[in-house]
Amino acid sequence: MTTQDELRLGVIGLGRAFTLMLPTFVGHPKLRLVAASDPRKDAVSRFAAEFQAKGYDTPENLCADPDVQAVYVASPHQFHLEHVRLAAAHGKHILVEKPMALSVDACLAMIAAARNARVQLLVGHSHSYDLPYLRTRDMIVSGRYGRVRMINALNFTDFLYRPRRPEELDTQQGGGVVFSQAAHQIDVVRLLATSKAATVRAFTGNWDARRPTEGAYNAQMSFDDGTFASLTYSGYAHFDTDEFNGWRGELGQARDPDAYGRARMALKQAQSAADEIDIKNRRAYGPVGTDGFRIDPDMTHNHFGLVIVSCEHADLRPTPRGIIVYADENRWIEPIEQPRVPRAEVVDELYDAVFNGKPPLHSGAWGLATLEACLGILDSAGSGATVSLMHQV
Ligand SMILES: NC(=O)c1ccc[n+]([C@@H]2O[C@H](COP(=O)([O-])OP(=O)(O)OC[C@H]3O[C@@H](n4cnc5c(N)ncnc54)[C@H](O)[C@@H]3O)[C@@H](O)[C@H]2O)c1
Known part of the structure; x- marks a missing residue:
């Protein structure tokens, strides 16, 4: 080249x-x-x-x-x-x-x-760029497993207790898990649904006054072809859905199951918003001498929690190493080659x-459709109504 x-x-x-x-x-x-x-x-x-x-x-x-x-x-x-x-x-x-x-x-x-x-x-x-989800979509589009009927997506993380800028804890400024994390989960679900999203009905949780924004949601989405989906996210989690992905993290990295509660413990070091920004910036690209980058030779693909796509003839479960197919009489894994570049x-x-x-x-049209559904979660949680989506592709 x-x-x-x-x-x-x-x-x-x-x-x-x-x-x-x-x-x-x-x-x-x-x-x-x-x-x-x-x-x-x-x-x-x-x-x-x-x-x-x-x-x-x-x-x-x-x-x-x-x-x-x-x-x-x-x-x-x-x-x-x-x-x-x-x-x-x-x-x-x-x-x-x-x-x-x-x-x-x-x-x-x-x-x-x-x-x-x-x-x-x-x-x-x-995360809808991740190869396991793209391959799952190809498998669905092939028609081999019948049409998609239902999708369940579940992700439990410590998102809200990672170090944050003040605006990341203020919904009006785009804070909370709906803007930051539903943007991934809705993207994945829209990719796998293979039909346009139609409506969203949702509940949100804002349970910690020290971090006053949405930390959790549960959303039901419907699609034009009758498919329905349930999307659950908790950024307050004590349980961690990485357990369902062979203790691989969101980035495909190996996780230590015994490293429990680290985000909450680390956050205790921050006495003020300025301290917290400082801790956040230490996880960013910083001056010479701060953390570098490395490509982990043992990495698997990225993921976004547990996702199960129920088709007429099989449940499909994308994982960081491949797609598990639970068909009528057999269960197998369609392996995916290890990524060379994450x-x-x-x-x-x-x-x-x-x-x-x-x-x-x-x-841009794709990103708009996902953002509209994120806003739909917030609207629906506030009003109690089912929100119709107008900008879907
Ligand atoms: N796709 C992902 O996995 C992923 C992960 C983290 C963040 N994000 C997204 O990335 C964006 C940034 O989030 P972040 O967590 O990296 O925040 P951050 O605070 O770590 O980084 C933002 C950076 O932008 C810089 N900045 C601020 N104002 C700027 C300006 N006017 N011009 C240029 N640079 C400016 C800051 O100094 C900082 O270095 C958000 O939209 C977030 O949702 C995506």
Whole structure:
């Protein structure tokens, strides 16, 4: 591959999301990191030195760099609209983190900006890029197991007790598990349903006054073809659904079943919001000397908890190592090759869109549909009504 065939990526926001994508960006042979901007100057300096890349003081200056072909918007949710508009205005292709934005109007504005600029807009990473879910969808589409009737998705984590910025604990500013985690779970369920979502009815839990936002939800979704789904998430969990995935974590990493309660214990060190930001930033890409990245040779695929798709002739259970098929008379696993680059699917889809003009699955319209369903969870939990969805694809 010549350097001309590499996708030259600029990054806005070197925080936690970027650190999770870093092994992907470094390991993927078709991508090169060429620039970054972040208000944290020490992180930008380290990035420039580590990747022989350019560091910028503002997203505007990064977007104006002619060497940047595509921009990864990994700033906090509330900046996604502004940063997508900037990138589009400079003719850059865009990968914007989930949730795409905080309102339907903001998503529509982002889609319009990309369309007018004739650039590709993808939303992600979300776990619906994970190969086990994509393969499960292929198996469903093959028709071999009959049509999908019901989907159950369950995820129990310590999400709410990981270190957070104050706005991540304020629903009005996009805080809580509905914006951050339903964006993954709804994406996975929509991918596997293979029909357009129609309605959502939900309950949410806001149970810890010290962390005053939604930490849990249960949602029922219906789809145009009669499929129905149940989505449950707890970010307050003591139980951990990684137990149902062979003690593999969300990133495909090995988990120690005896490392119980670590997030809650670590959070006790924070005496103030400033302390908590400090602890969060230590998990981000920081100054030289802080955590680096590594590609774990033992990793499996990413996952998002327990997912069971009930088809007419089999239940399908995607796992980090393959898809377990529970058919009428037999049970077996359709193995999936171990990933060489974690989350390679994200770069593959972005690359295909930019270089081969292949319409992305995780387009702006896709991200809008998921965000609309997230907002539907909040609306339904508040009003007690079933919410009809109008922007589904
Ligand atoms: N897909 C995933 O697995 C995943 C994981 C974590 C976060 N996310 C998403 O990524 C986004 C960022 O979340 P995070 O947890 O990384 O937050 P974070 O606070 O760790 O990182 C945000 C980074 O953006 C920087 N920033 C703030 N304002 C900026 C600006 N105006 N211009 C440029 N950079 C700016 C901050 O300094 C920080 O480095 C959120 O939308 C979140 O939902 C996705």
